[in-house]
Amino acid sequence: MPKHVRSRKGAPGIVEVAARAGVSPATVSRFFNTPDMVKLPTRTRIERAANDLGYIRDRMAGSMHNRFSGTIGIIVPTIDNAIFSELIESFASRLLVHDRTMLIAAHGYELEREVAIVRSLLERRIDGIALIGFDHDPIALNMLAQRNVPVVSIWNFSETSDLPCIGANNFKAGQMAVEHLLELGHTKISFIFADTKGNDRARARLDGAIGKAKEGGIQVSADAIHTCSYDVGEAKRLVVNILKSEPKTAIVCGNDIISHGAMFACQALHLKVPDAVSIIGIGDFQGSAHMEPGLTTIRLPAKKIGALAADTLVEMNETGRPNPEFRREVELNFIRRGSTAAPCDE
Amino acid sequence: MPKHVRSRKGAPGIVEVAARAGVSPATVSRFFNTPDMVKLPTRTRIERAANDLGYIRDRMAGSMHNRFSGTIGIIVPTIDNAIFSELIESFASRLLVHDRTMLIAAHGYELEREVAIVRSLLERRIDGIALIGFDHDPIALNMLAQRNVPVVSIWNFSETSDLPCIGANNFKAGQMAVEHLLELGHTKISFIFADTKGNDRARARLDGAIGKAKEGGIQVSADAIHTCSYDVGEAKRLVVNILKSEPKTAIVCGNDIISHGAMFACQALHLKVPDAVSIIGIGDFQGSAHMEPGLTTIRLPAKKIGALAADTLVEMNETGRPNPEFRREVELNFIRRGSTAAPCDE
DNA sequence: CTGAAAGCGCTTACAG
DNA sequence: CTGAAAGCGCTTACAG
Numbered sequence: 001m002p003k004h005v006r007s008r009k010g011a012p013g014i015v016e017v018a019a020r021a022g023v024s025p026a027t028v029s030r031f032f033n034t035p036d037m038v039k040l041p042t043r044t045r046i047e048r049a050a051n052d053l054g055y056i057r058d059r060m061a062g063s064m065h066n067r068f069s070g071t072i073g074i075i076v077p078t079i080d081n082a083i084f085s086e087l088i089e090s091f092a093s094r095l096l097v098h099d100r101t102m103l104i105a106a107h108g109y110e111l112e113r114e115v116a117i118v119r120s121l122l123e124r125r126i127d128g129i130a131l132i133g134f135d136h137d138p139i140a141l142n143m144l145a146q147r148n149v150p151v152v153s154i155w156n157f158s159e160t161s162d163l164p165c166i167g168a169n170n171f172k173a174g175q176m177a178v179e180h181l182l183e184l185g186h187t188k189i190s191f192i193f194a195d196t197k198g199n200d201r202a203r204a205r206l207d208g209a210i211g212k213a214k215e216g217g218i219q220v221s222a223d224a225i226h227t228c229s230y231d232v233g234e235a236k237r238l239v240v241n242i243l244k245s246e247p248k249t250a251i252v253c254g255n256d257i258i259s260h261g262a263m264f265a266c267q268a269l270h271l272k273v274p275d276a277v278s279i280i281g282i283g284d285f286q287g288s289a290h291m292e293p294g295l296t297t298i299r300l301p302a303k304k305i306g307a308l309a310a311d312t313l314v315e316m317n318e319t320g321r322p323n324p325e326f327r328r329e330v331e332l333n334f335i336r337r338g339s340t341a342a343p344c345d346e
Numbered sequence: 347m348p349k350h351v352r353s354r355k356g357a358p359g360i361v362e363v364a365a366r367a368g369v370s371p372a373t374v375s376r377f378f379n380t381p382d383m384v385k386l387p388t389r390t391r392i393e394r395a396a397n398d399l400g401y402i403r404d405r406m407a408g409s410m411h412n413r414f415s416g417t418i419g420i421i422v423p424t425i426d427n428a429i430f431s432e433l434i435e436s437f438a439s440r441l442l443v444h445d446r447t448m449l450i451a452a453h454g455y456e457l458e459r460e461v462a463i464v465r466s467l468l469e470r471r472i473d474g475i476a477l478i479g480f481d482h483d484p485i486a487l488n489m490l491a492q493r494n495v496p497v498v499s500i501w502n503f504s505e506t507s508d509l510p511c512i513g514a515n516n517f518k519a520g521q522m523a524v525e526h527l528l529e530l531g532h533t534k535i536s537f538i539f540a541d542t543k544g545n546d547r548a549r550a551r552l553d554g555a556i557g558k559a560k561e562g563g564i565q566v567s568a569d570a571i572h573t574c575s576y577d578v579g580e581a582k583r584l585v586v587n588i589l590k591s592e593p594k595t596a597i598v599c600g601n602d603i604i605s606h607g608a609m610f611a612c613q614a615l616h617l618k619v620p621d622a623v624s625i626i627g628i629g630d631f632q633g634s635a636h637m638e639p640g641l642t643t644i645r646l647p648a649k650k651i652g653a654l655a656a657d658t659l660v661e662m663n664e665t666g667r668p669n670p671e672f673r674r675e676v677e678l679n680f681i682r683r684g685s686t687a688a689p690c691d692e
Numbered sequence: 693c694t695g696a697a698a699g700c701g702c703t704t705a706c707a708g
Numbered sequence: 709c710t711g712a713a714a715g716c717g718c719t720t721a722c723a724g
Binding site for chain 2: 058081101106125146233290291
Binding site for chain 3: 013025028030
């Protein structure tokens with residue numbers, strides 16, 4: 001008599017279902033995996049038996065042969081933030097459509113933690129993984145490559161990336177934001193962006209913004225460029241300080257979180273937006289459309305990126321091409337709302 | 347010669363590590379699971395071998411004996427929303443501390459989808475699951491109970507719940523919000539709450555709010571109570587309509603998302619908050635503190651709930667008490683900010 | 693402290 | 709279309 005700790009809590013297995021249906025376990029397995037290979041009457045019997053017993057498949061056991069676990073990972077900088085929540089939701093629900101499950105982890109913008117996270121996901125046998133942007137620990141990337149796990153970099157786009165990617169041209173997003181301000185006639189512009197260390201998206205946006213400003217003949221002094229974390233309160237405090245000391249007519253924010261803080265800062269200082277100060281963001285997060293005034297911003301199609309990423313990873317599994325030269329650029333949308341206008345004469 | 351589809355992509359297994367270290371596979375297994383049972387020099391050899399080969403454990407294979415998979419599930423109404431993001435983040439990071447992984451799914455406030463989701467999580471052999479609130483499909487609950495999978499209901503608290511729970515007293519949250527308004531002297535109050543169907547948290551809040559208002563001698567007519575989804579834009583439109591037609595001095599919002607919309611509505615109508623209209627929310631989400639004026643609200647300790655839920659589920663695994671009479675109430679905090687004041691004389 | 697062997701729940705060639 | 713048997717990668721009594 002086997003003396004196992006406890007066999008699976010008494011839950012019925014494929015063997016019990018087979019016995020009840022009067023078939024072999026192999027046939028029950030086929031019923032779930034390749035139903036077409038089972039004759040209809042047999043199918044009916046198995047279905048009944050499975051339902052009667054309340055049978056639930058053990059995909060972990062199945063995965064031992066299957067090469068695939070049905071689980072796909074995603075690592076984001078943070079979950080607790082409007083930035084990626086739309087992406088995560090669409091990625092997850094799209095995976096569900098493909099009968100896959102999402103394993104998610106956040107590194108809190110500390111790239112070093114990525115190695116441990118990747119390892120832990122790999123231990124769970126993920127079939128693929130989505131990573132945000134291009135800045136990653138080579139050790140983590142190596143572990144993935146060694147095991148031939150499909151990887152896609154999402155959010156940012158580059159024609160020359162090492163990883164397959166699905167995302168928007170963040171450089172262009174920065175350009176577009178500044179271009180709009182230039183067209184309106186702004187010359188005194190503040191740049192507030194997320195820390196660009198280990199964050200290629202922020203870096204690309206900032207480079208695009210500064211580049212465009214210089215093209216437009218604006219001289220961008222170092223003290224017009226500020227770093228701010230993804231925090232409304234911090235952004236608000238920062239912008240209050242900036243507006244108190246530097247006379248600016250416009251603020252380009254590296255993302256909408258910062259824009260929200262900037263809007264509140266102006267309200268706190270009783271500076272009218274857009275009359276006294278124009279504010280433009282990047283992202284178009286929840287709420288940006290409904291603030292007063294509405295936030296002018298460059299929209300990134302987060303939902304689309306999430307869905308495409310899910311589709312792509314699943315396809316890579318199914319076709320067996322792990323890391324092809326796959327790249328997909330999604331469009332950026334300039335959304336004009338009320339937070340920007342031509343500068344007033346002084 | 348075995349003709350398998352393809353054996354694990356050439357990734358080294360326990361057998362390869364054992365060979366390289368000159369020990370048996372059993373010892374390698376012990377090295378990872380119960381290192382104390384392995385002599386130090388042996389340990390060193392195995393560690394070297396594992397590193398040299400880039401070995402990564404296959405927890406799925408391990409789980410087949412282990413009774414536990416190391417994976418814990420959580421089902422939320424939505425990921426794409428400030429409401430639960432703080433909770434999710436803290437739940438996930440706390441699980442990481444316990445060396446567990448989070449499997450998450452969203453049902454989009456459609457409770458019927460919960461059955462399919464629970465089944466899919468069960469197929470992945472979750473060791474436990476956190477569900478939001480008390481309203482759940484009995485079939486789903488049954489599947490969980492049959493397999494003895496620990497369940498905890500989070501977010502809401504009740505002394506008489508069927509499920510173990512960790513959460514706040516949402517009834518009281520509703521009371522507290524209205525109590526504050528009564529103390530300020532408001533009598534013309536609008537109630538805007540999420541749909542209470544299948545949502546015990548919203549129901550409890552609304553009941554608490556209405557009850558307290560009646561206690562305070564306010565007559566609450568049916569048309570003072572409005573339903574609104576978790577959407578800033580919808581809340582804004584609704585509040586604009588309300589304020590145009592009904593003369594109110596205060597608005598109680600069932601959650602901060604609605605409050606944000608209400609604040610923007612007032613700004614759009616050029617009604618000063620709190621002078622013309624007081625607004626109070628429940629939740630204290632990101633951004634609530636930094637709006638202008640800051641939002642008065644009843645804070646739910648989302649981080650704490652998430653961490654406690656993770657700890658509790660892990661503990662239930664370790665002690666083997668699956669569904670005890672476990673209940674834990676977390677405190678509610680009244681946060682007074684600028685969005686509420688005594689009503690002006692008319 | 694360590695190894696040989698049986699087994700976890702399922703899948704898949706192979707043979708009918 | 710179906711069954712018997714071997715095996716997925718690891719763990720765990722059992723025996724030393």
